[in-house]
Amino acid sequence: MVVTQSSSKFDNEHSPYVDISFRVIGDTIPADHNYALYAAIKNLLPNFIQESGVSIYTIAGMPDKRGTIHLSDRSRMQIRLPSDKVPLAYPLAGKQIYLGIHPIRLGIPQINMLQPATKLRSRLVTIKGYQEPESFLEAAQRQLEKLEIRGTPVIPTRIDGERDRKTIKIKRFTVVGFGLEVKNLNEEDSIRLQQYGIGGKRKMGCGIFMPVRENNEV
Known part of the structure; x- marks a missing residue:
């Protein structure tokens, strides 16, 4: 069940949040790649990256304990944002970006609703x-x-x-x-x-x- 209503003062500040997920196509990325990913998206979509409510996940994969993550078929670049801002992220689809010296390409996005959990x-x-x-x-x-x-x-x-x-x-x-x-x-x-x-x-x-x-x- 997804919660859509409440009595909090925080209601209606944004439309419901979602996660937009792009498949990451490539071989490896730096383990500490968060700033490089932010900078790459900012370079492509400078107005989008300044939008309030936008959060960018760490890309998951198999770490080698030597500063590198090996990507898999399950590796995704995910962004959490208000649903009315989702179209602003669509231009990322199909783009190649570099995280340091590591090239990756972003696939077609999927959208997932947030799900509640006790933890x-x-x-x-x-x-x-x-x-x-x-x-x-x-x-x-x-x-x-x-x-x-x-x-x-x-x-x-x-x-x-x-x-x-x-x-x-x-x-x-x-x-x-x-x-x-x-x-x-x-x-x-x-x-x-x-x-x-x-x-x-x-x-x-x-x-x-x-x-x-x-x-x-x-």
């Missing part, structure tokens, strides 16, 4: 000024409350037992953040968190939340 996960959330786990979680909780979302933020633990701390390179700078799960969400809050996200750099893959299924797959 959502973001690969990386960055909140300016908060680089330690405890203060980061407190800041994340404040942002959830500002969005009127009732949920429990948790930083996942990696296999080595450490908190899921990550970085992203933006030009000459390295930005620190954490993987983040938000649990105990109702349907309305789940959709709202997927629409608005938390933290910054959402056009560079940060703060974008996706449902976690029962087998812990995102």
Whole structure:
């Protein structure tokens, strides 16, 4: 079930959000490619990239642990945006772009509605000024409350037992953040968190939340 109505003050600020997904055709891309992807789209569609409500996912594939991701038939370039802005992204179809020295081509897009889930996960959330786990979680909780979302933020633990701390390179700078799960969400809050996200750099893959299924797959 997709939630389409609520009584929140956030209603009607945008049309319903969707994900538009382009197949990625190529061999490899850099593991840290978010800024390069943002820059490539900005070069092709400078007006579109400035639109409010636009978030760009990290492209998934098979990492080789040496700074490269190997693409597969399932690799997609996804953009989350209000549905009335979807036509603005159509010109990306069929385009070749470069992520560093790695060429990729974008296929024909598909559109998917957001689906609610009791637990959502973001690969990386960055909140300016908060680089330690405890203060980061407190800041994340404040942002959830500002969005009127009732949920429990948790930083996942990696296999080595450490908190899921990550970085992203933006030009000459390295930005620190954490993987983040938000649990105990109702349907309305789940959709709202997927629409608005938390933290910054959402056009560079940060703060974008996706449902976690029962087998812990995102």
